[in-house]
Structures are given as C-alpha cells and as structure tokens.
Amino acid sequence: xxxxxxxxxxxxxxxxxxxxxxxxxxxxxxxxxxxxPKSYGKPKLGGPFxxxxxxxQVRTDRDFLGKFTxxxxxxxxxxxxxxxxxxxxxxxxxxxxxxxxGSCDKVVPIFITCDPQRDTVERVxxxxxxxxxxxxxxxxxxxxxxxxxxxxxxxxxxxxxxxxGEDYLVDHSIFFYLMDPxxxxxxxxxxxxxxxxxxxxxxxxxxxxEATAAATATTNSE
Ligand SMILES: [Cu+2]
Numbered sequence: 032x033x034x035x036x037x038x039x040x041x042x043x044x045x046x047x048x049x050x051x052x053x054x055x056x057x058x059x060x061x062x063x064x065x066x067x068p069k070s071y072g073k074p075k076l077g078g079p080f081x082x083x084x085x086x087x088q089v090r091t092d093r094d095f096l097g098k099f100t101x102x103x104x105x106x107x108x109x110x111x112x113x114x115x116x117x118x119x120x121x122x123x124x125x126x127x128x129x130x131x132x133g134s135c136d137k138v139v140p141i142f143i144t145c146d147p148q149r150d151t152v153e154r155v156x157x158x159x160x161x162x163x164x165x166x167x168x169x170x171x172x173x174x175x176x177x178x179x180x181x182x183x184x185x186x187x188x189x190x191x192x193x194x195x196g197e198d199y200l201v202d203h204s205i206f207f208y209l210m211d212p213x214x215x216x217x218x219x220x221x222x223x224x225x226x227x228x229x230x231x232x233x234x235x236x237x238x239x240x241e242a243t244a245a246a247t248a249t250t251n252s253e
Contacts, residue, residue, distance in 0.1 A: 076208065076216040077102075080179035082143065082169035085156035090169060092182070092214055099138045099217075099237060102208040104185045106146035106201045107158040112222070117142060120207060121163040122226040127233060138233065140166045145187035146201045147176045183208060209233060211240055 077092065084090045101120055105113035124140050142159050144150035150158075150170045159168035170176065180187060187203035206219045207229065217236050220229050 076183055077210050077214055078182040080175070080182050082171040082175050082179055083152055085152060085159055085168040087152050090167070095139060095141070095210070096214050097212045099212060099233070099240075100141050100208075100210045101138060101233075102141045102143065102183065102210060103206070104143045104145050104180060104183065104187065104203055105205075106144050106203065107150050107154055108146065108198070109200070112205055116205060116207070116222065117159075117162045117166075119226045119229070121166070123207075123229045123233065124163055124165060126226065126230045141169065142166055143169045143176070143179055145176060145180060145185065145203050146189070147171060147173055148189075209236065211236070 079092055081089060081091045101123065103113075103116060103120060105116065107113075120140050124138060127138050140163055142155070142162075144155060147170050152170060155168035155170050159166040169179070171179070179185075185204050185206075187201055189201050190199050193199045205222050208219045209217045209232075211217050217240075218232065220232070
C-alpha cells in the first residue's frame with residue numbers, strides 16, 4: 032500500500048470527475064444557449080417576408096413556423112452552382128426523411144429566387160419540381176424579394192444594364208440556412224459542405240432542439 036500513489040489515484044479520480052462534469056455542463060449550456068429564446072452572438076437572420084409560392088399562394092415566414100427549414104437563395108437561369116446546391120439540398124432532405132428520429136422528415140426545403148424579373152411563378156414551379164417534390168419555390172415582386180434577401184442578409188446583384196431578352200447572370204451568396212421551428216437561424220452551410228455533413232449536422236440540431244423542448248416542458252410542468 033502506497034499512500035502517495037493512492038492519494039494520486041483519488042486526486043486523479045476527483046479531477047476526472049470534475050472534468051467530465053464540467054464538460055457535460057458546458058455542452059449542456061451550449062445546447063441551452065443555442066435554442067434559448069434570446070440568443071446573443073448569433074446573427075439575427077431570417078424574419079419577415081412575404082412571397083408567392085409555385086402554386087401562386089402568398090407565403091410568409093410565419094407559414095413555416097413549427098418546422099425546420101433549409102432556405103436557399105438562387106435563380107433558375109443559374110448555369111451550375113444553383114443546380115448543384117439544390118441537388119445537394121434534395122439529397123439532404125431525402126436522407127433526413129429516411130431517418131427514424133422524430134422531426135427529421137419535417138424539414139422543408141425552400142428555394143427563394145433573387146431574379147424575380149425572369150423567375151415567374153410558372154418558371155419557379157417547373158424549376159423546383161426538377162429537384163424535390165417537397166421543395167417550396169418562392170418568388171415575388173422586386174420589393175418582396177429584396178425584403179426577403181435583406182431578412183437573410185443575402186447579397187445579390189444583377190448586372191446594371193440588361194436589355195430586354197438578353198441573358199444575364201445574377202451574382203448571389205451561396206448558403207443553405209437552417210432555420211429552427213421558431214424561425215431562428217441555427218446554422219448555415221456553404222458550398223464546400225457535403226450532403227453527408229449537412230445531414231449529420233441537421234440531425235444533431237434536431238435532437239438538441241427536441242431535448243431542449245422536452246427539458247423546458249418538464250421544467251414548466253414541475
Ligand atoms: Cu446560382
């Protein structure tokens with residue numbers, strides 16, 4: 032029996048215990064903060080918009096409350112990046128649909144045009160159905176689209192001089208925004224993220240969101 036080594040053993044045990052408890056608390060705190068009603072240090076993204084879907088129905092941000100959404104801004108004439116990103120979004124939605132966990136199949140893919148001049152309701156309807164049957168395609172007036180882009184702090188620009196019928200490209204930012212059921216930004220994914228990465232990340236957020244919601248419900252009922 033060695034006092035020194037047993038003291039060290041006890042200390043190490045206590046240290047590990049403290050370390051893990053502390054780590055667990057940190058993880059818990061991060062989870063709480065992410066889904067806390069008021070979260071700081073996160074860009075205030077999303078928010079009021081009013082657009083028209085591919086069925087010609089007026090849709091606002093409030094229509095999507097209660098669901099996770101993936102929001103992407105682009106334009107239907109985009110030669111390569113938008114189709115690639117929207118294919119990826121469809122892949123993500125399908126993978127989430129296969130998962131057995133609670134709200135996975137409830138994620139709504141949303142495409143918002145930043146080229147309202149050419150992207151009519153009909154054009155958007157034909158476009159989104161190429162990607163996913165659940166995809167919501169939104170367009171609107173220049174003002175409505177401008178307002179939605181501002182809400183998401185999406186940058187886009189059309190060349191200044193375009194004559195009628197001339198083809199043009201719209202420069203735009205390329206992100207999927209993951210919004211939670213309260214319409215708040217959870218995360219965003221750039222072009223370099225694989226579908227697999229996005230799926231895992233979204234699933235993690237969904238589990239966290241549900242755990243937080245369950246914890247809040249328990250606290251409230253006590
Ligand atoms: Cu594009």
